Amino acid sequence: xxxxxxxxxxxxxxxxxxxxxxxxxxxxxxxxxxxxxxxxxxxxxxxxxxxxxxxxxxxxxxxxxxxxxxxxxxxxxxxxxxxxxxxxxxxxxxxxxxxxxxxxxxxxxxxxxxxxxxxxxxxxxxxxxxxxxxxxxxxxxxxxxxxxxxxxxxxxxxxxxxxxxxxxxxxxxxxxxxxxxxxxxxxxxxxxxxxxxxxxxxxxxxxxxxxxxxxxxxxxxxxxxxxxxxxxxxxxxxxxxxxxxxxxxxxxxxxxxxxxxxxxxxxxxxxxxxxxxxxxxxxxxxxxxxxxxxxxxxxxxxxxxxxxxxxxxxxxxxxxxxxxxxxxxxxxxxxxxxxxxxxxxxxxxxxxxxxxxxxxxxxxxxxxxxxxxxxxxxxxxxxxxxxxxxxxxxxxxxxxxxxxxxxxxxxxxxxxxxxxxxxxxxxxxxxxxxxxxxxxxxxxxxxxxxxxxxxxxxxxxxxxxxxxxxxxxxxxxxxxxxxxxxxxxxxxxxxxxxxxxxxxxxxxxxxxxxxxxxxxxxxxxxxxxxxxxxxxxxxxxxxxxxxxxxxxxxxxxxxxxxxxxxxxxxxxxxxxxxxxxxxxxxxxxxxxxxxxxxxxxxxxxxxxxxxxxxxxxxxxxxxxxxxxxxxxxxxxxxxxxxxxxxxxxxxxxxxxxxxxxxxxxxxxxxxxxxxxxxxxxxxxxxxxxxxxxxxxxxxxxxxxxxxxxxxxxxxxxxxxxxxxxxxxxxxxxxxxxxxxxxxxxxxxxxxxxxxxxxxxxxxxxxxxxxxxxxxxxx
Numbered sequence: 035x036x037x038x039x040x041x042x043x044x045x046x047x048x049x050x051x052x053x054x055x056x057x058x059x060x061x062x063x064x065x066x067x068x069x070x071x072x073x074x075x076x077x078x079x080x081x082x083x084x085x086x087x088x089x090x091x092x093x094x095x096x097x098x099x100x101x102x103x104x105x106x107x108x109x110x111x112x113x114x115x116x117x118x119x120x121x122x123x124x125x126x127x128x129x130x131x132x133x134x135x136x137x138x139x140x141x142x143x144x145x146x147x148x149x150x151x152x153x154x155x156x157x158x159x160x161x162x163x164x165x166x167x168x169x170x171x172x173x174x175x176x177x178x179x180x181x182x183x184x185x186x187x188x189x190x191x192x193x194x195x196x197x198x199x200x201x202x203x204x205x206x207x208x209x210x211x212x213x214x215x216x217x218x219x220x221x222x223x224x225x226x227x228x229x230x231x232x233x234x235x236x237x238x239x240x241x242x243x244x245x246x247x248x249x250x251x252x253x254x255x256x257x258x259x260x261x262x263x264x265x266x267x268x269x270x271x272x273x274x275x276x277x278x279x280x281x282x283x284x285x286x287x288x289x290x291x292x293x294x295x296x297x298x299x300x301x302x303x304x305x306x307x308x309x310x311x312x313x314x315x316x317x318x319x320x321x322x323x324x325x326x327x328x329x330x331x332x333x334x335x336x337x338x339x340x341x342x343x344x345x346x347x348x349x350x351x352x353x354x355x356x357x358x359x360x361x362x363x364x365x366x367x368x369x370x371x372x373x374x375x376x377x378x379x380x381x382x383x384x385x386x387x388x389x390x391x392x393x394x395x396x397x398x399x400x401x402x403x404x405x406x407x408x409x410x411x412x413x414x415x416x417x418x419x420x421x422x423x424x425x426x427x428x429x430x431x432x433x434x435x436x437x438x439x440x441x442x443x444x445x446x447x448x449x450x451x452x453x454x455x456x457x458x459x460x461x462x463x464x465x466x467x468x469x470x471x472x473x474x475x476x477x478x479x480x481x482x483x484x485x486x487x488x489x490x491x492x493x494x495x496x497x498x499x500x501x502x503x504x505x506x507x508x509x510x511x512x513x514x515x516x517x518x519x520x521x522x523x524x525x526x527x528x529x530x531x532x533x534x535x536x537x538x539x540x541x542x543x544x545x546x547x548x549x550x551x552x553x554x555x556x557x558x559x560x561x562x563x564x565x566x567x568x569x570x571x572x573x574x575x576x577x578x579x580x581x582x583x584x585x586x587x588x589x590x591x592x593x594x595x596x597x598x599x600x601x602x603x604x605x606x607x608x609x610x611x612x613x614x615x616x617x618x619x620x621x622x623x624x625x626x627x628x629x630x631x632x633x634x635x636x637x638x639x640x641x642x643x644x645x646x647x648x649x650x651x652x653x654x655x656x657x658x659x660x661x662x663x664x665x666x667x668x669x670x671x672x673x674x675x676x677x678x679x680x681x682x683x684x685x686x687x688x689x690x691x692x693x694x695x696x697x698x699x700x701x702x703x704x705x706x707x708x709x710x711x712x713x714x715x716x717x718x719x720x721x722x723x724x725x726x727x728x729x730x731x732x733x734x735x736x737x738x739x740x741x742x743x744x745x746x747x748x749x750x751x752x753x754x755x756x757x758x759x760x761x762x763x764x765x766x767x768x769x770x771x772x773x774x775x776x777x778x779x780x781x782x783x784x785x786x787x788x789x790x791x792x793x794x795x796x797x798x799x800x801x802x803x804x805x806x807x808x809x810x811x812x
Contacts, residue, residue, distance in 0.1 A: 081559025116797030132660030133192025143187030215805030254309035255287035291795030618667030
């Protein structure tokens with residue numbers, strides 16, 4: 035029998051247990067020392083689907099690996115990373131149902147302890163791994179569709195990922211940890227927990243980590259990350275306070291997408307970026323160390339929660355986020371912006387010894403065949419006179435973002451009668467943000483030798499900023515009547531976005547404001563916990579979601595032709611079960627995504643347009659219809675062995691604009707499958723704990739995915755397997771009782787496959803990766 039069908043059969047059996055075994059609770063034993071990890075988040079008769087990552091899912095990833103990888107086994111979720119450790123934000127993507135956060139699309143909301151992350155895009159955005167260290171992380175809450183009405187995000191078209199941080203411990207503790215792994219990976223981490231202080235109300239922790247690694251292709255990258263964080267909880271003036279501060283400084287060298295099946299077939303282990311400098315600019319434009327992402331992020335928030343009077347609770351908070359960084363490329367020419375006197379060459383490739391631009395010999399045919407299928411004569415040193423000197427640029431795109439926000443949530447609980455409870459919720463959120471971006475070009479000091487560049491830019495291509503304000507209000511009423519819960523709510527977004535061109539501040543076609551306001555958006559649902567079936571809950575929910583027009587759209591548009599905001603409608607219905615040994619859920623969902631903004635990438639099979647004055651334009655057209663089934667279940671087979679399975683079926687189809695001419699011009703293929711969305715995904719995992727030993731094996735089968743909108747390039751199905759094994763030092767010696775050892779192996783079977791997909795291209799997968807970690811507590 036085919037391995038994949040075996041996996042599917044086993045998953046089907048597990049799902050059968052979820053559906054039919056709620057009467058099997060008699061298997062409970064007296065030994066309840068090992069608690070069952072939470073898979074399905076129930077809340078209080080919750081009317082929407084959600085799930086949490088577990089401790090086992092965290093153990094399947096090394097501490098070096100990005101936090102995002104910990105949610106990959108949850109139903110409906112696909113995390114793709116081009117780097118073995120998720121170092122490269124450029125190639126990292128997250129898909130939830132038919133919605134995606136990737137290099138060109140941001141359709142899933144991300145929050146950190148409920149605080150909005152400020153967008154997930156490459157230019158000024160920050161995913162959760164920029165704010166939270168893996169060893170400080172708590173559970174990751176995934177709301178796949180309708181989500182909580184109070185969620186604070188401008189991108190939550192298809193649900194929300196809420197990444198939480200651990201609370202300080204009640205007892206004082208010092209923890210140190212070291213990890214070593216493949217690709218020169220190393221990480222060192224330390225954290226101090228104060229425990230409860232003398233007032234018995236205050237506790238905090240402080241942590242610091244540093245890690246580094248190279249790439250998995252030719253080991254030429256220089257990836258570094260330093261992270262500081264602190265969290266404090268206290269009760270003062272009758273208010274419960276929580277504050278958090280993080281600072282992250284990251285330098286990454288990127289991976290390149292492949293843009294044709296032929297490139298992948300030629301060498302599935304290479305992304306075609308190079309490790310050695312050749313002195314030929316056309317080839318050296320793919321020098322990995324010059325493909326860089328540099329980012330600094332700091333986040334601070336302060337929350338307070340207080341019961342104002344019986345049944346009425348208020349929570350309010352304030353936050354500040356600063357982001358600054360740069361994106362690097364090395365175009366194979368200089369742009370002639372007047373530095374060559376009377377020369378009329380718009381782009382300069384070679385000069386003579388005196389610095390005068392040269393033209394290639396008439397009729398010369400280039401012998402360069404790499405990259406992008408070969409070069410024209412202007413790029414080939416063999417097509418110039420003897421002594422010709424290559425010239426080249428180092429292009430910097432500078433990003434900065436500043437966000438300040440406040441929010442308030444109030445909840446009023448009342449008991450109308452013995453059989454009826456009512457909860458009214460409401461709140462507001464306001465954020466003031468500005469994203470700054472400018473691009474400058476630097477001349478390489480000597481393109482024959484290396485990528486060192488003149489710190490003084492020879493050209494500033496553009497300089498822009500995008501002030502933006504966001505205001506959201508919401509209100510919701512929840513009524514509990516006997517076994518039933520009914521929920522109805524409304525929310526609305528109001529956004530003001532401005533484009534400021536610092537070169538021509540008085541030009542109204544380049545300096546303008548737009549409003550991006552939603553209608554009043556409805557959400558609602560119902561849940562039923564039948565008393566005749568203990569542990570069973572049936573639920574259904576519906577929500578209308580909205581995404582404000584992102585500032586990236588205004589990079590390439592003038593004062594007219596601004597597209598409509600993106601919107602979505604999400605419906606889901608399902609059943610949950612929670613027993614002593616078994617818990618699980620089955621959910622059916624339908625989503626409609628309208629006014630989708632199609633990203634227009636700045637890379638293609640023909641090369642890179644380095645002169646493009648944006649990160650890629652956007653085309654407002656069509657949408658997506660997505661429907662499917664999600665199943666998840668965990669069975670506690672024994673007190674030591676836990677089994678988890680999930681299955682996702684998703685039919686995600688591209689919708690057109692209704693104008694066949696426009697669809698064809700925009701590259702919209704009506705009826706095709708959405709790229710990067712597999713129709714089927716299976717997860718099977720087992721986790722074992724006995725005394726001083728623990729181990730786990732997780733496997734995920736991902737169905738075929740399409741790479742491009744035309745559906746002519748298929749990323750074949752593949753299996754991802756992760757293994758971990760850990761042992762307490764007390765098994766070796768009483769002197770090591772405070773030490774733990776853990777081995778983590780990702781991509782256990784060393785599979786080659788296409789990982790991340792975005793913009794009609796794909797990144798290759800990382801090979802088998804092994805990391806060993808030692809952790810000690812004092």
